[in-house]
Amino acid sequence: MTLAAKWHASITSAQWKTLLAAQAGWMLDGMDVMLYAFALTAIQREFHLTFAAAGSLASLTLFTSAFGGALAGYLADRHGRARVLIYSILAYSIFTGLTASAHTFAELALWRALVGFGLGAEWSAGSVLVAETWPAEHRGKAIGIMQSGWAIGYILAALLAAAILPSYGWRPLFLAGALPALFTLWIRREISEPEIWKRAREHKPPLGLIFQRPLLSRTVFATLLASSLLFAYWGLFTWIPTYLASPIAKGGAGLGLVKSTAWIIPVQIGAFLGYTLFGVLSDRFGRRPVLLVFVLGAAASVPLYGMAGRNPGLLLLLGPLIGFFGHGYFSVFGAMLAELFPSAIRATASGICYNSGRAVSALSPILIGRISEVAGIGGALAFTSAFFLLGGVMILFLPETRGEALA
Numbered sequence: 001m002t003l004a005a006k007w008h009a010s011i012t013s014a015q016w017k018t019l020l021a022a023q024a025g026w027m028l029d030g031m032d033v034m035l036y037a038f039a040l041t042a043i044q045r046e047f048h049l050t051f052a053a054a055g056s057l058a059s060l061t062l063f064t065s066a067f068g069g070a071l072a073g074y075l076a077d078r079h080g081r082a083r084v085l086i087y088s089i090l091a092y093s094i095f096t097g098l099t100a101s102a103h104t105f106a107e108l109a110l111w112r113a114l115v116g117f118g119l120g121a122e123w124s125a126g127s128v129l130v131a132e133t134w135p136a137e138h139r140g141k142a143i144g145i146m147q148s149g150w151a152i153g154y155i156l157a158a159l160l161a162a163a164i165l166p167s168y169g170w171r172p173l174f175l176a177g178a179l180p181a182l183f184t185l186w187i188r189r190e191i192s193e194p195e196i197w198k199r200a201r202e203h204k205p206p207l208g209l210i211f212q213r214p215l216l217s218r219t220v221f222a223t224l225l226a227s228s229l230l231f232a233y234w235g236l237f238t239w240i241p242t243y244l245a246s247p248i249a250k251g252g253a254g255l256g257l258v259k260s261t262a263w264i265i266p267v268q269i270g271a272f273l274g275y276t277l278f279g280v281l282s283d284r285f286g287r288r289p290v291l292l293v294f295v296l297g298a299a300a301s302v303p304l305y306g307m308a309g310r311n312p313g314l315l316l317l318l319g320p321l322i323g324f325f326g327h328g329y330f331s332v333f334g335a336m337l338a339e340l341f342p343s344a345i346r347a348t349a350s351g352i353c354y355n356s357g358r359a360v361s362a363l364s365p366i367l368i369g370r371i372s373e374v375a376g377i378g379g380a381l382a383f384t385s386a387f388f389l390l391g392g393v394m395i396l397f398l399p400e401t402r403g404e405a406l407a
Contacts, residue, residue, distance in 0.1 A: 010138070011138065014192070015134055017190050018133045018134075018191055019134070019142050019145060021082075021085065022149075024183060025088070025089050026123065026149035026150055027153040029089070029118070029119055029122045029150070029153065030149065030152070030153025030154050031154070031156045031157045031160075032092050032096040032157075032180065033061065033119055034153065035096065035160065035161065035177050036061070036112065037238055037240075037241045038158060038160075038161035038165065038173070038241050039161065039170040040241065041242060042169065042170045043170060049105075051373050052366060053105075053369075055365035055368060055370075056369075057109060057112050058234070058238045059362040059363060059365045059366045060112055060362070062116060062362035063113075063116065064117050065119040065358050066116075066356060066359035066362070067116075068091075068119065069119075069120025069123060069351045070120070070355045071121070072084050072087075072088060072125050073349070073351020076125045076347035080197065081128055081193060081197060082129060082187065082191045082192065082193055084121060084124070084125035085187060088118050088121035088126075089118070089181065089187070090184055091114070091117055092117075092122065093178050093181035094178060095114040095117075096174055096178060097175055097177055097178025098114075099112065099115065099174040100170075100171040101171075120355050120358060124347055124354070124355065127146065127333070127337075128334075130142050130146050131143065132194035132197060132338070132343065136403050136405050136406070137283065139283070139335045139338070140278075140281075140282040140283035140402070141276075141279040143331050144276045144279020144331040145279065147278075147330050148272045148275035150275070150327070151269070152272065154268045154271070158241075158261045158265060159261070160173060161173060196343050197343060200342075200343035200344040209345060210349045221397040222337060222340060222398060223352070223353045223356045225357070225391055225394040225395055226356065226357025226358070228387050228390040229295065229388070230354075230357045231361040231363070231364045232384040232385075232388045232391065233361070235361075235365060235380075235384045236326060236381055238364070238365045239369070239372070240381070242377060243309070243378060244263050244264065245260045254309070255312065263312070263319055266319040266320050266323070267319040267322055268323055269323065270320030270322065270324040271326070272323075273328075274294070274323060275328055275330065278290060278291075278294060278329060278331040279335075282332060282402065287332050287335065287395075287401055288395050288396070288400050291329050291391075292395065295325075296388075296389075297324070297325035298329070298388040299385040299386075300385075301318060302381060302382060302384055302388070303382040305318045305322050306380075306382035329391070332395075333350075333354055335401075337350040339401035339404035346406075368384070371383055
């Protein structure tokens with residue numbers, strides 16, 4: 001029997017179903033959130049928005065996602081991971097659909113803010129659900145597969161935008177984003193709560209434990225790591241569709257909406273490979289060294305991508321590289337944060353660390369939008385490299401957790 005066959009044989013049907021639920025939830029989350037990025041040009045035109053104003057709506061979604069994620073972590077520790085996962089999918093699906101009803105900037109802002117609560121909640125519940133269900137030696141792989149759902153969701157958003165936007169406009173596009181709510185019926189029927197959570201819920205330590213030694217330094221540096229990398233990610237990938245579709249005179253690539261889809265899909269194929277390979281490598285070599293390789297790769301490739309706007313062929317070649325390094329490191333969070341904290345407060349701690357980073361990253365789309373008005377979109381994207389590098393520094397202050405048994 002080969003090593004690969006042994007690996008698959010060690011995973012139960014229930015563990016695969018749990019991973020599928022979390023991956024699909026994250027995939028549909030990514031699809032719903034990224035619909036806004038593809039509709040951005042049409043929304044700007046209808047509501048007469050500047051780049052900065054359009055970026056502020058994306059930032060608002062991120063800001064509320066921080067609160068949704070932190071709250072979901074707390075609720076998942078008390079009421080169950082699978083239950084909160086269901087509520088999160090319902091939230092982002094319903095409010096994405098309601099975005100189509102917006103006729104003023106205030107209404108648009110309201111629905112995008114409420115979408116954010118579901119966005120944050122899904123990751124907090126789903127990542128811990130997988131981490132507590134899968135064995136320690138394969139935890140990185142499982143989280144990598146879960147995270148890869150975002151790339152699939154991004155591709156689905158691109159395909160939906162190309163099929164719906166040119167003929168029907170942005171409102172039907174958001175109506176399609178309500179469909180993931182149906183997936184919760186399957187989760188409710190098939191997914192059980194982890195046994196480790198059932199045991200831990202009987203002995204709840206105080207929430208303040210994560211702000212006390214020895215967990216305090218872990219909380220601080222995990223939050224700084226999440227802040228750095230999420231700031232870089234959202235600044236870069238919120239604006240890439242607009243970068244590709246915008247005229248060259250504005251610092252874009254001049255591809256237009258429909259044509260740019262062919263350039264976005266290779267980016268997300270690279271992202272899919274980055275997520276999954278990161279998990280395999282981090283289980284083999286450790287969380288810290290593999291993350292360093294990925295963030296250094298992102299920091300080096302982003303400026304090249306931002307300067308290649310006049311060369312569509314080069315953009316196409318760089319796309320998978322940007323996707324691979326610019327996404328793959330996210331697979332560290334679900335595994336490492338679970339391994340840093342005990343089960344009774346695991347979802348709460350993960351939710352606070354990761355989503356505090358989301359709150360900071362909410363400034364990123366606004367900032368990149370403002371820089372775009374001065375330096376062009378391509379030049380603004382290059383600015384995110386500094387935050388990839390900062391993330392590489394922050395990981396050095398956290399312990400290596402590969403293979404850590406969850407308690």
